[in-house]
Amino acid sequence: MADPVFIGVAVLTVGAAIVALETRELIYGAIALAVSMLGIAGFFLLLDAPFVAMFQIAVYVGAVAVLIIFAVMLVRTQALFTTKEDKKRKGAGIALMLIIMISLGALLLASGLNGQFGNFNDSEAIDFREIGQQMLTYYSPTLIIMALTLAGSVIAALALARREDITTTSDGGEEQQHGRTD
Amino acid sequence: MASYPQNFRFGEFVGSLLWLIFWVLIIVTLVGLPLVFIVLYYVPLPPINGEVLTPFLFLTMAVDPSRTIPIIEHFMTTDLFRVAAFPGFTYAALIAAVTIFVERKFLAKMQLRIGPLYAGKIEGIFQLIADGLKLIAKEIIVPSGADKPIFWAAPIAFVAVAAAVVALIPAAPGYVAADVDVGLLAVFAILGFFPLIALLFSWASNSKYPFIGGLRALHQMIAFEIPFILSALSVVLLSGTLNLTGIVNSQIQSYWFIFFAPISAFVFYISSLAELERIPFDLPEAESEIVAGWLTETSGMIYGLIQLGSYIKTYALAALFVILFLGGWAGPDVFPQEIETPIINIAPLYDPVAANATLWFTLKTFGVIMLMLLPRGISPRIRIDILLHTGWYKLIVLTFINIFIALALIYGGILGPGGLLVR
Known part of the structure; x- marks a missing residue:
């Protein structure tokens, strides 16, 4: 009755999530989280939504997991597990x-x-083209609100990064630029 | 002179050879042949000349060309052929190998040097084989304190991810391993794995230069990912599809998109140079600053795998450029419709459309690859703040200019469904 591919993806997703919680090495936890997110992309593929699946991979594995791993690498891990x-x-x-x-x-x-x-x-x-069409016609207020929210958060991030109350030396000017451009 | 034992007898030497042949025959008969038959029993075989192909007929195909050709024809339509041979891994790896050699000779000629010369007598054409043998023979040194599982897995993952990009690239009409509806998005989703692998490998090396290189790779790839995707967006607007085959077909119906989206093509070219970590964007591997960047601790075949992966990636991005902007496999017919061969009739295998498409696709891809190799001979490395500034401020703005041009072309009725320039 149950689809073997579904069971495989489910085991992968849940298993990787458990590993992400249980492992003592933070870096392996972050990798397991990325694998778990890949498994969720697999669910989207099974549900005939390849468009969402690709964005799941691009955003969650390509950006969020990288961000988490980046943060984990720069943190002293021993201090967290006392x-x-x-x-x-x-x-x-x-x-x-x-x-x-x-x-x-x-x-x-x-x-x-x-x-x-x-x-x-x-x-x-349902084709993603149809969703896009609906998004731009009937549901356009939703799109506008989403766009405004995103624009607001980007502007807020820029404003936080460009804080002028932090004094920088001539040497640290470069650093400031990094923080902003990242 | 090689020394041989004092009690050497020619008869004993021949006898030992005969023993060897005897054992090989015994093992082949008792183990090899049954194994082949078991495998052939489970592999579905096509009907040939109206009769069911049995393992016996399959094994005797070498002596009867009328049986060989249909079997080859059958295997050319299977997914295995698509993945492993033609638009897939073998083709990409061959182009990658040729690229490595051509790059060395090309750069040497640009700098008035000679380049590889000795291996293979004629212009050093066997240099690549020599390099490969050297890399295989070298010891793989894992640094002490390295994270071993990640250190071993990352190079393999690098090649695998590069090959996964290649699987989405159509090289001729119908010749694509995975013809997915959201092909272009899938390419960008898979390309997003590269910074992850570079970062993990650099961290696993447990050394300071790789870590600096890995952080630089992350900065650079994330900074250039957005202009990369946005530059492909104007092509998607012009063609109205995300499917790579569909994008090529819409260019065959009108004109190459490089005429309508030259700024996007330029941004795509610059961003792919940055994605590939090629000069002038080779900060992650800056050999004059941080030894070899995130590849510092690689040795032997680990280095070989990462090189193979990065050249396969070069092919994939050049092929993507050809598909998005240069009309893919479109080109005038050069192959005859019918061919006749003297001894063995290979006419059933001959497909003039596919041959023509492959020729033009390969030529265009190679042209783009040469264009990607060119900056290495003429350009210095740029500073990291200029690099980030270029990626975030200049290229993104440039892509938006071309997106508006594309929108104007579509709403002006020049391109798009029922447009003026659509044939």
Whole structure:
């Protein structure tokens, strides 16, 4: 009944996520996180959404994972792991996760989505061109709001990077430029 | 003179050879042939000349050309051929090998040197084989304190990611390993893995020069990724598709996009030089500043793999330039429609369209590769702040100019569906 590719991708995603949490080496955790995100891109491919899958890879693996690895490399890792984790807390966390996942799954099964599942398999996948067209016509206010939010955050980032209350020496002027251009 | 043992007897020498042949025959008969038959039993074979192809007929194909040609024809349509041979890895690796040799000779001629000369007598054409043998024979030294799993995996991942880009490149109509609907996006998504690999490898080397080089590679590749994608965007606007085959077809229907998007082509060329870490953007490997950058700790075949990967990447980006701006495989017909060969009739294998397309695609790709090699002979390395400034401020603005030109062309009714210049 279950698709073997789906099971493979699911095992990869969940397994990499568990490795990302459990490993003692931060750098391996970051790599496992990237693998987990690749697995999510695999889910998008299985759901006939290659456009989203490619952006998942380009943004999450190509940018976010690189950023995390970059940060991990520049941080002294020993300082972060001085306390041993509590077994009780771990068990409670796993139990909480299970409860949330089971209740979410039960909600989805109880909702109307489950009844249509058989039809979803046969129905035509929605083309990304169609989504783009809808985005620019009927849903254009959403697009405008998203664009404004992104522009606002970029301007805020530039304003933070160009702070003039930090005095720099003539030598540090270069550094300032780095911080801004990155 | 090689020395030989004192009690050497020619008869014993011949006897030992005979023993060797005897054992080889025994092993081939008892192990090799059954193994071949087991494999052939599970591999689906095509019907040939109206009869089902059995493993026996398959093994005897070497003596009967009328059986060989259909089998080859069948395998040329399989995915394995697409991935491993023609538009895939072998073709790309061959072009990469030729590029390495041509680069050395070309740069030597530009600088009034001779270049590789001795290996192979004629202009040193076997230099690459000699280099390859040297790299294979050399010891691979893993630095102490290196992160071994990443250190070993990164070079392999580098080649694999470069080959994955090649799999998306169509070299002739129908000859592409993965003809996906979002091909161009997939190329950029896969190219995004390179900074990750460079950074991980430089960190795993546990040495300061690789780490500086890796950070530089990250800065540079991320700074140039945005103009890289934006420069391809005007082509997507003009052709109305993300599929690489579709982009080439829309250029065959109108004109090459380099005439409509010259600024984008220029930005794409500059950004691909930066992605490839070629001079003048070779800061991650700046050999006069940081030894060899993120490749400092590579030795032997690890260096060989990264070189192979980077030259395959060179081919992939040059091919992408050809597909986006130079009309892909479009070109006048030079091959005859029918050919006749004397002894073996290879006419069923002959496809004039594919041959023509391959010729023009290869020629154009090589032209672009030469253009990418050219700056190495004439340009110095640029400073990192100028590099970042170029990437973030100048190139992005330039691409936007061409995007607006493309939009004007489409809304003015010159290109796009039903445009003036569309045939």
